[in-house]
Each structure stands twice: as structure tokens, then as C-alpha cells.
Amino acid sequence: MKRRNDDGSGKPRPSAYNKALGLLVRREHSRRELGRKLRQGGYDEVEADAALTQLGEQHYQDDERFAEVLIRSRIAQGYGPARLRAELKSHGLPDPRIRTWLEDVDADWEALAAAQLRRRYGASARPVDAAEGRRRAQFLLRRGFSAATVRRVTHADVDDAADDEA
Known part of the structure; x- marks a missing residue:
């Protein structure tokens, strides 16, 4: 069912179902995200919920x-x-x-954290002091790695630097 837009353009507004389907064509969305976008688009909650339920039943939204x-x-x-x-x-x-x-998930978090350090600071760049080591640790923590993973990865850099000096 198409309705007139309230924006004065005179164009018919798509149904909540069609609007949500159009959003899903572009990329995956969570049910909550689609509901929020529909409500922001001026669709009432009952129509939005019905559209989301139908999309879920059809496996378009999962x-x-x-x-x-x-x-x-x-x-x-x-x-x-x-x-x-x-x-x-x-x-x-x-x-x-x-x-x-x-x-x-099949992810090696430690290898991923080490790769992020290499990407950001270079392959051979070692922390020159404790402050630099802390900056690198903070970088990994902000990216969502656990403190234990950060400790292992950043201490590996320090241990490697000590091995290089010997």
C-alpha cells in the first residue's frame, strides 16, 4: 500500500515492508536497526512491527x-x-x-592484534620506551582486544627487542 508523503513532494510513500526490504537489499540489518529506521521514517509502530515480522518469516531479515x-x-x-x-x-x-x-568464530585474536600493531607501527618498529609501549597497548585495547592478549602481544615486542640486542 502506498501513501502520500507528508514531506509535500507528492510522491507516494512505500509501505513499511517495502522500505525495510529496500534497506535489506543494500546490506544486512538487525531487527532493532530496521525498526529504528522505519520509525524515523515516520512509520507507525504497528505497521513497522508487522513488516519486520513478515520479513523475518520470509528469512529476508535474520x-x-x-x-x-x-x-x-x-x-x-x-x-x-x-x-x-x-x-x-x-x-x-x-x-x-x-x-x-x-x-x-575461528579467529586467532593474538595474531590479529599483532597484525594491527604491524599495520600501525611497521614491521620492525619496536617501542623505544615504556610510554610508547603504553600507547601501543592503548591502541589495541581501543580496538577491542583483551588485556591478556594485549599484554602477550606487546610483551612479545619487548622480548623480541631484547633478543635482537643480545
Whole structure:
């Protein structure tokens, strides 16, 4: 069902279902995100919920698929598990499922953190002092790596530098 837009353009406004489907064609969205976009677009809550339910039943919108795509994308961008957990939670996904998805992901967090350090600071760049080491650790923590992973990766740099000097 198409309605007139309230913006004065005179163009017919697509139904909430068609609007949400159009958003899903571009990229995966969580159910919460689609609902928010529909409400911001002026659709009433009943129509938006009906559209989201229908899209879910047709498997066009699936929070599980959304989470898998988001996790793969963020890992490829070099983000750690804490950052992924926070982002998934912001999309309204349940904590038990988030925990399961992150446990099931095949990622070597330590290697990923080390790769981010190399990308940012260079392959042979070693911290010259404690302040530089702290800056590197903070960089990895902001990207969502655990303190234990950061400690292992940054201390490996210090240990490697000590081996090079010997």
C-alpha cells in the first residue's frame, strides 16, 4: 500500500515492508536497526512491527545472519572481541547468543592484534620506551582486544627487542 508523503513532494510513500526490504537489499540489518529506521521514517509502530515480522518469516531479515556478517567484517577490519561484543549488543542481540557467536568464530585474536600493531607501527618498529609501549597497548585495547592478549602481544615486542640486542 502506498501513501502520500507528508514531506509535500507528492510522491507516494512505500509501505513499511517495502522500505525495510529496500534497506535489506543494500546490506544486512538487525531487527532493532530496521525498526529504528522505519520509525524515523515516520512509520507507525504497528505497521513497522508487522513488516519486520513478515520479513523475518520470509528469512529476508535474520539477526543470526546479520551477526555473522558483522563479525566477519569487523574481524577483517582488525577489531577484537570486546569491540564486536559491544557492537552486537548495541544492535539488540542477546548476550547468550553473542557469547556463542564469538566462541564459535575461528579467529586467532593474538595474531590479529599483532597484525594491527604491524599495520600501525611497521614491521620492525619496536617501542623505544615504556610510554610508547603504553600507547601501543592503548591502541589495541581501543580496538577491542583483551588485556591478556594485549599484554602477550606487546610483551612479545619487548622480548623480541631484547633478543635482537643480545
